[in-house]
Amino acid sequence: MSPKISTEEDSFSSVSNREICYAEARPIPGMADLGESREVRVFESTDELAIDLAEYISLLSEDSVKERGCFTVALSGGSLISMMGKLCEAPYNKTVDWTKWYVFWADERAVAKNHVDSNFKLTRDAFLSRVSILNSHVFSINHNATVEDAAGEYEFAIRQLVKVRTVGVSERNDCPKFDLILLDMGPDGHVASLFPNHPALKLKEEWVTYIADSPIPPPERITFTLPVINSASNIVIVATGEEKATAVGLAISHENENSNAFSLPARMVRPTDGKLVWFLDSSAASLGDVSNGGSGEAM
Numbered sequence: 001m002s003p004k005i006s007t008e009e010d011s012f013s014s015v016s017n018r019e020i021c022y023a024e025a026r027p028i029p030g031m032a033d034l035g036e037s038r039e040v041r042v043f044e045s046t047d048e049l050a051i052d053l054a055e056y057i058s059l060l061s062e063d064s065v066k067e068r069g070c071f072t073v074a075l076s077g078g079s080l081i082s083m084m085g086k087l088c089e090a091p092y093n094k095t096v097d098w099t100k101w102y103v104f105w106a107d108e109r110a111v112a113k114n115h116v117d118s119n120f121k122l123t124r125d126a127f128l129s130r131v132s133i134l135n136s137h138v139f140s141i142n143h144n145a146t147v148e149d150a151a152g153e154y155e156f157a158i159r160q161l162v163k164v165r166t167v168g169v170s171e172r173n174d175c176p177k178f179d180l181i182l183l184d185m186g187p188d189g190h191v192a193s194l195f196p197n198h199p200a201l202k203l204k205e206e207w208v209t210y211i212a213d214s215p216i217p218p219p220e221r222i223t224f225t226l227p228v229i230n231s232a233s234n235i236v237i238v239a240t241g242e243e244k245a246t247a248v249g250l251a252i253s254h255e256n257e258n259s260n261a262f263s264l265p266a267r268m269v270r271p272t273d274g275k276l277v278w279f280l281d282s283s284a285a286s287l288g289d290v291s292n293g294g295s296g297e298a299m
């Protein structure tokens, strides 16, 4: 399947088969002009999305291993993880250099590692147990400490890896520069554990923080801050399902440039030097607002 370059006549709500909109190739009315830093890919089914996502991740992994000798990737929870399942199948199970992967979490819930709410468990069961990533390259968050201590330990571990450049560093702000951060957006527009209007969205110095008042259970969580997310070389946001269409429309449309960004964390994901790619299914992209300038009523 070769990607289709979007034209102005194209509409996210009328996708057939697969449609990929390259913001840099030709501006789409209503999309914020972020130059080459952003791309929106829309798929008719989650299966097609998962196939392309696996290919995209494998290419990023190959490039990073070639350039830096390793691939640092931070994951989050949600259906994103099951969509990464294609990476455990042929050809990727044999072609990806798994021993060069270093795995982190963009957010984690403060629960035991075998708890059903644990992002680590979700990832281990659906992904890590099926590929040959080295255990010593998996940086999970300590669930035996308080969230405050666990956040501190996790940031410390990342700082050690930045020191030896296993994790790259942003020249702009000394933040870690992960090769890829994979995010799954919630219907309220939250990404990682950064929720609408939460003070954690304003943190500038911290790399990792904790919250004790998540509006979605469990309440205690650890999360990357926006400076870290936005310093990544590559960011992927996956959103599927109709219940996310409004948030997707608001996050992508430039009509809302002056709106209160804190009410929609996904809108605050703006890579400083890297690239952001949205992977959407046609339901999540179903509001014409995404491509027609945000004029729909749902806004």
Ligand SMILES: O=C(O)[C@H](O)[C@@H](O)[C@H](O)[C@H](O)COP(=O)(O)O
Binding pocket: 076, 077, 078, 079, 080, 184, 185, 186, 187, 192, 193, 216, 217, 218, 241
């Ligand atoms: O507790 C959370 O923070 C959520 O579960 C979150 O991690 C999840 O990614 C989104 O809500 C989307 O979830 P789906 O991909 O399952 O729709």
